[in-house]
Amino acid sequence: MNYALELKNVCKQYDGFALKDVNIALPQGCIMGFIGENGAGKSTTIKLIMDLIHRDSGEIKVLGKDNLTQLEEVKEQIGVVMDENCFAECLCLSDINQMLKHMYKNWQPAVFLDWGKRFGLPADKIIKDYSRGMKMKLSIAVALSHKAKLLLLDEATSGLDPVVRDEILDVFQEFIQEEDHSIFLSSHIISDLEKICDYITFIHKGRILLCQEKDEMLENYGILKCTQQEFERLDKGMVLGYRKNAFGVEALVRKKDVKGRFIVDHAGIEDVMLFMVKSEAY
Numbered sequence: 154m155n156y157a158l159e160l161k162n163v164c165k166q167y168d169g170f171a172l173k174d175v176n177i178a179l180p181q182g183c184i185m186g187f188i189g190e191n192g193a194g195k196s197t198t199i200k201l202i203m204d205l206i207h208r209d210s211g212e213i214k215v216l217g218k219d220n221l222t223q224l225e226e227v228k229e230q231i232g233v234v235m236d237e238n239c240f241a242e243c244l245c246l247s248d249i250n251q252m253l254k255h256m257y258k259n260w261q262p263a264v265f266l267d268w269g270k271r272f273g274l275p276a277d278k279i280i281k282d283y284s285r286g287m288k289m290k291l292s293i294a295v296a297l298s299h300k301a302k303l304l305l306l307d308e309a310t311s312g313l314d315p316v317v318r319d320e321i322l323d324v325f326q327e328f329i330q331e332e333d334h335s336i337f338l339s340s341h342i343i344s345d346l347e348k349i350c351d352y353i354t355f356i357h358k359g360r361i362l363l364c365q366e367k368d369e370m371l372e373n374y375g376i377l378k379c380t381q382q383e384f385e386r387l388d389k390g391m392v393l394g395y396r397k398n399a400f401g402v403e404a405l406v407r408k409k410d411v412k413g414r415f416i417v418d419h420a421g422i423e424d425v426m427l428f429m430v431k432s433e434a435y
Contacts, residue, residue, distance in 0.1 A: 154180055154181075155180070155181040155217070156178050156179060156180055156181060156214070156217070157179050157180070157181045157182075157183075157215075157216060157302070157303050157335035157337075158177065158178070158179040158185075158202065158214070158215060158216075158303065158335070158337055159177070159178050159179075159212070159213070159214040160175050160176060160177040160178075160198070160201075160202070160211065160212070160213050161176055161211055161212040161213075162174045162175070162176060162210065162211040162212070163175040163176075163198075163201060163208050163210070163211030163212070163213060164208065164209045164210045164211055165197060165201060165206070165208055165209050166209055170192070170194075170359060171359050172194050172197060172198065172201070172359045172360075173359050173360050174211075174360070174361075175194075175198060175211070175356070175359075175360075175361055176361060176364065177198075177354055177361065177364060178364070179335055179337055179352065180335075180351075180352075181332070181333060181335055182329065182331075182332045182333065182334065182335060183329075183335055183336075183351040183352055184325065184329055184335070184336040184338060184349055184350045184351050184352070185335075185336070185337050185338065185350060185351065185352040185353070185354055186338050186339075186340060186345075186346030186350035186352070186353045186354070186367070186422075187337060187338060187339040187340070187354050187356070188339075188340065188341070188343065188346065188353065188354070188355050188356070188422070188426060189355060189356040189357055189426075190357070190430065193356045193357050193358060193359070194356050194358075194359045195307070195339045195356060196307055196339070198356070199305055199307050199337075199339060201213060202215060202220060202305060202337075203220070203224075203231075203233065203305065204220050204221060204224055207221075215227055215231065215303065216230055216231070216302060216303055229257060229258055229259050229299060229300065229301075230300065230301055230302040230303060231301060231302075231303050231304075231305060232295075232296025232297060232299070232301030232303070232304045232305070233296065233304075233305045233306075233307075234289070234292045234293055234296050234304065234305070234306045234307065234309045235292070235307045235308075236307055236308035236309070236311055236312075238280060238283075238288040238291070238292065239292070240280055240291070241280070242279060242280045242281035243279055243280075243281065244279060244280055245276065245277055245278060245279050245280070246266070246269050246274055246275070246276045246277075246278075246291075247276055247277075249265075249291070249295070250262050250265050250266065253265070253295065253298075253299075257299040259299045259300040260298065260299050261298050261299065261300070262298075264297070264298045265294055265295070265298035268293075268294035268297055268298060269291075269294055272287070272290035272291075272293075272294060273287075273290075274287055274290060274291060274294070285312055285313065286313050286314065286317040289309060289310075289313060289317075289321070290317075290321070292309075293309065293321060293324065297324070297328065301334075302331075302333055302334055302335065303334075303335050303336070303337070304325070304328065304334075304335070304336045304337070304338075305337050306336065306337065306338045306339065306340075307339045308339055308340060308341065309321070309338065309340070310322070310340060310342055310345055311340065311341060311342065318342070318345060322345055322348060322349050325338070325349055326349055338350065343421070343422050343423040343426070346367075346422060347367070347421065347422055350367050351366065351367060352364070352365065352366055352367060353365060353366075353367050353370055353422055355425070355426055355429070357429070357430055362429055363425070363429070367422070370422070370425065371419075371420070371421070371422070372408075373407055373408060373409070374393070374405060374406070374407065374408065374420040374424075374425055375405075375406055375408040375411075375417040375418060375419065375420050376403055376404070376405060376406075376417065376418045376419075376420050376424060376428075377403070377404045377405075377406045377411060377415050377416070377417050378400075378401065378402070378403055378415070378416045378417075378418065379401055379402055379404070379415055379416075380401040380402070381397070381401055381402055383401075383402075383415075384401070384402040384404065387404070387406075388410065388412075390410070391406045391407045391410035391411065392404050392405070392406055393405045393406065393407070393425075393428060393429060394428035394429050395428070396428070404428075405420060405424065405425060405428035405429070
């Protein structure tokens with residue numbers, strides 16, 4: 154299998170925080186959602202991928218190239234969108250178009266202007282006067298205008314209204330129709346990830362707790378409801394986390410391991426995340 158992105162045993166140590174043995178594999182042609190609470194290591198991981206900060210150990214390959222020694226070979230093929238505007242706010246659309254055609258060998262001026270029209274970005278308005286949604290659309294237009302094969306998106310839809318988010322998600326799904334295109338999307342908005350992602354990777358306190366196909370994850374896990382007495386008799390090997398309430402116990406379980414006449418409800422991505430992090434676990 155060809156991978157757009159591979160991280161193997163990647164570590165990065167800071168005072169008070171560490172990424173430890175991070176392993177991620179994004180198959181070519183897929184979208185991976187990258188989830189975790191604030192401070193879990195999502196932005197640090199993306200910065201490591203782009204070699205904006207140096208890893209202490211491990212291996213990172215981007216589009217098949219080592220990101221320490223060969224990243225320059227594929228930089229043109231990577232579109233990066235961060236959660237903040239990176240352009241001077243005195244610039245307008247035409248200024249950015251002129252500037253970037255001298256920075257990217259594969260820059261497509263007409264494509265960029267077409268995205269500007271599609272996104273409703275005024276050609277003569279400076280970025281300072283853009284709304285947050287317009288600034289995000291501008292960053293995405295740039296990422297899509299230099300023949301990128303991999304999009305790295307750090308909270309690209311956060312803070313946007315539902316209509317704008319839905320429009321941007323449709324653009325991402327269009328992008329992925331090319332079989333050599335891939336997306337790595339960090340987001341707190343779980344509903345967005347459930348809509349478009351093929352894979353989900355969950356990071357917590359610098360460690361990867363889960364990296365799995367989305368459909369497989371939604372099929373494998375469920376929320377079992379039972380009494381305290383029934384819970385005590387369960388095989389704890391199938392329990393990933395649990396919480397008690399006035400009516401008994403709710404437990405995140407592997408559905409295939411459940412035996413007996415128990416109620417097992419659907420577990421969404423957010424349920425899996427919350428049970429793994431906030432509930433008691435074995």
